[in-house]
């Protein structure tokens with residue numbers, strides 16, 4: 001996907017700093033994400049990838065720095081003012097976060113009820129469309145407990161896209177899944193990009209996914225974006241720590 005150098009970023013993060021307790025997690029993150037691109041966020045465990053995602057939907061507030069979504073700054077917005085911006089961004093949490101007491105269909109419809117959609121036909125049609133995209137339309141009456149790990153992730157994706165957001169944030173969408181099911185999830189992320197020109201940020205440790213789905217890759221390390229570039233630039237990045245990371249080499253001597 002060609003990025004036009006003069007196109008405005010959909011998400012713009014500048015100088016983002018965040019401390020949790022005494023720990024400085026984010027130390028000045030700068031990042032632009034453009035409409036229609038899939039940006040994969042990698043980096044060592046505990047470096048703040050999930051914390052960064054939470055800032056993008058206003059679930060966490062920066063200590064310093066700014067975040068703009070489609071040109072609107074999140075700084076100082078109240079819960080009510082955040083709602084329309086949140087509608088533009090869907091999120092798939094690490095555990096898919098389904099409600100155990102609701103059927104798959106009811107889980108996927110939930111954001112529409114929250115958004116005040118009343119028209120039952122519209123709800124039914126949109127749930128069907130979202131479940132169709134993730135190939136779960138035949139399972140809509142199932143309870144979450146009766147879904148496999150991969151089906152739960154796909155259900156989470158259906159729920160993340162039901163409000164037709166411009167952008168979806170995926171927090172480790174393939175973790176704990178076998179390689180075949182992981183490939184199905186990757187295909188779905190790519191299908192959403194193609195079909196709806198959806199912008200995506202995908203946090204993953206799965207290097208195969210990184211090279212399959214990304215237009216650009218950002219590596220968060222030391223509280224900053226330590227590497228940013230195309231998958232090809234990542235492959236040829238001269239920094240030893242970046243190469244060690246993608247090859248899964250630890251710096252502990254064996």
Ligand SMILES: Nc1ncnc2c1ncn2[C@@H]1O[C@H](COP(=O)(O)OP(=O)(O)OP(=O)(O)O)[C@@H](O)[C@H]1O
Pocket residue numbers: 020023025043044045046047048049050051052
């Ligand atoms: N609500 C919280 N309260 C206290 N500490 C937190 C909270 N959320 C995150 N942290 C801490 O912030 C740091 C970054 O966590 P985060 O989950 O963002 O890392 P990550 O890069 O996504 O890791 P992983 O790849 O293992 O999922 C960790 O040290 C974590 O313990």
